[in-house]
Amino acid sequence: MVPFAFCIDMNKVRWQTTLWIMFAAQLLSAVGFSVIFPFLPLYVADLGSSTGMSIELLAGLVFSGQAISMAIASPIWGSLSDRLGHKLMVERAMFGGALILLLMGFARSAEELVLLRVVQGMITGTVSAANALVASVAPRDRIGYAMGTLQVGMWSGIAAGPLLGGVLADAFGFRSPFLLTGGLLFAAGLLVFFGVKAGERPAAKPKDQRVGLLASWRTVMTAPGMLLAYSLRFLTSLGQTMLIPFVPLFIQSLMGDTDLLGTFTGLVVGIASAAGTATAISLGKLGDRIGHRQVLIACAFLTGVFYLPQSFVSEPWQLLVLQGLSGAAWGGITPAVSALLARYSATGSEGAVYGLDNSIVSAARACAPLIGAGVVLAGGLRGIFLATAIAYMLIGILAITRLRADQPTVATESRAGD
Numbered sequence: 282m283v284p285f286a287f288c289i290d291m292n293k294v295r296w297q298t299t300l301w302i303m304f305a306a307q308l309l310s311a312v313g314f315s316v317i318f319p320f321l322p323l324y325v326a327d328l329g330s331s332t333g334m335s336i337e338l339l340a341g342l343v344f345s346g347q348a349i350s351m352a353i354a355s356p357i358w359g360s361l362s363d364r365l366g367h368k369l370m371v372e373r374a375m376f377g378g379a380l381i382l383l384l385m386g387f388a389r390s391a392e393e394l395v396l397l398r399v400v401q402g403m404i405t406g407t408v409s410a411a412n413a414l415v416a417s418v419a420p421r422d423r424i425g426y427a428m429g430t431l432q433v434g435m436w437s438g439i440a441a442g443p444l445l446g447g448v449l450a451d452a453f454g455f456r457s458p459f460l461l462t463g464g465l466l467f468a469a470g471l472l473v474f475f476g477v478k479a480g481e482r483p484a485a486k487p488k489d490q491r492v493g494l495l496a497s498w499r500t501v502m503t504a505p506g507m508l509l510a511y512s513l514r515f516l517t518s519l520g521q522t523m524l525i526p527f528v529p530l531f532i533q534s535l536m537g538d539t540d541l542l543g544t545f546t547g548l549v550v551g552i553a554s555a556a557g558t559a560t561a562i563s564l565g566k567l568g569d570r571i572g573h574r575q576v577l578i579a580c581a582f583l584t585g586v587f588y589l590p591q592s593f594v595s596e597p598w599q600l601l602v603l604q605g606l607s608g609a610a611w612g613g614i615t616p617a618v619s620a621l622l623a624r625y626s627a628t629g630s631e632g633a634v635y636g637l638d639n640s641i642v643s644a645a646r647a648c649a650p651l652i653g654a655g656v657v658l659a660g661g662l663r664g665i666f667l668a669t670a671i672a673y674m675l676i677g678i679l680a681i682t683r684l685r686a687d688q689p690t691v692a693t694e695s696r697a698g699d
Contacts, residue, residue: 295478296418300427302476303371303411304434306469310375310407311438313382313465316446316458324394324455331390339391343398345647350402352643355409359636360497367414367632368477375470377404379463386459402643407469408435409639413631414477416623425573428619429565432612433558440554497633506625507634509683511641513577513676514618518645520584520672521611523653524665531662535597549601553608564613565620573617573624574684580613581677588670592663614676621684 317324322340330339362370381401388394411431419427446458501507529546536545568576587607594600619638626634656668 306472307434308438309465309469311435312442313462315439315442325391328391342395347398347402348643348647350399352640354403355639356636359632362632371410374405374407374410379466383463386456409635413635416631424623425565425568425620429561429616432561436554436558501633510621518642520669522649553604556605556608557612560609560612565616573620577617578680580610583610585670585673591666
């Protein structure tokens with residue numbers, strides 16, 4: 282009995298150690314990627330075009346090109362992850378991203394930057410790789426806590442990165458943040474390489490039992506509950522990113538031209554991220570106890586309720602408070618959907634599941650600015666908050682009417698340490 286108990290305890294320690302190492306790696310990579318995000322269009326303008334293309338078009342391609350290539354590549358990397366090992370895929374994303382981001386710091390034209398961003402989308406995908414690794418080692422009854430912890434790492438980095446990038450860009454020029462990002466991703470890769478104990482490589486199946494990539498994706502997509510969960514993920518990402526291009530313009534309409542415009546815009550974005558970070562772990566753990574469906578329903582409706590009055594604010598402080606409240610409610614949505622994906626999937630398919638998940642998120646990021654632009658053209662800047670509220674209300678309605686209770690829908694073997 283003693284050796285068995287000791288084995289259980291060691292396995293428990295092992296998955297928690299892996300989780301916190303991945304938390305640190307996620308934090309470093311999120312800081313790195315968000316360091317460059319705010320001034321990418323300015324870097325495009327600074328580089329200029331070598332072919333005479335429109336700077337505005339190139340600025341759009343810098344974002345959409347990366348999102349589209351990631352949407353295509355993520356499911357492929359995810360399926361390979363199930364065959365070659367999840368740790369290897371995290372290292373590929375970290376070390377590959379470090380090299381590509383370093384090269385961006387030496388780009389000679391906007392066209393080169395766009396090409397490198399497309400390659401970045403094909404090679405990286407740190408979030409989905411980290412999710413798959415953690416989902417493969419965490420007990421199923423702790424998956425909400427694990428995904429909430431990863432979200433805290435990601436959103437802490439996203440909240441801190443833009444300010445750091447702005448300081449570096451002002452002090453040393455637009456190229457310097459890319460060098461920092463390359464260094465941070467390399468450090469995150471080293472952390473995973475030395476800190477995470479590689480699991481056993483999946484055993485090779487006989488030829489007559491092997492399935493191709495398309496077959497593995499079809500198996501995931503046809504599993505009960507998975508298609509709906511992916512639809513909820515698409516709507517979540519759509520609501521989250523639809524606002525990004527227009528919030529600064531709306532704040533400017535409230536404040537006018539002032540020296541504090543940039544600071545207040547950063548504060549609004551930061552408080553929403555910080556609030557979501559603060560609630561993610563506790564709401565993930567709550568989902569483990571009462572069910573992630575219930576948490577998803579409550580958080581989706583609360584997020585919509587808090588976004589709705591943002592269409593009618595007349596003072597900047599009102600927007601700041603409501604952004605904080607909506608961010609706090611939103612903090613429970615992402616870990617809930619991630620946990621549902623894990624519960625609805627079979628053990629051993631985590632890479633394919635989260636690869637497709639990242640593809641769907643990337644597709645939402647690619648089309649969200651276009652949808653947002655259409656909403657703004659039709660209803661003005663205030664209309665974008667109404668559209669976002671509707672998106673989150675729709676998530677709540679779908680969860681109530683279509684989402685089954687979050688019990689595993691396929692037989693899953695109990696893991697050591699559960």
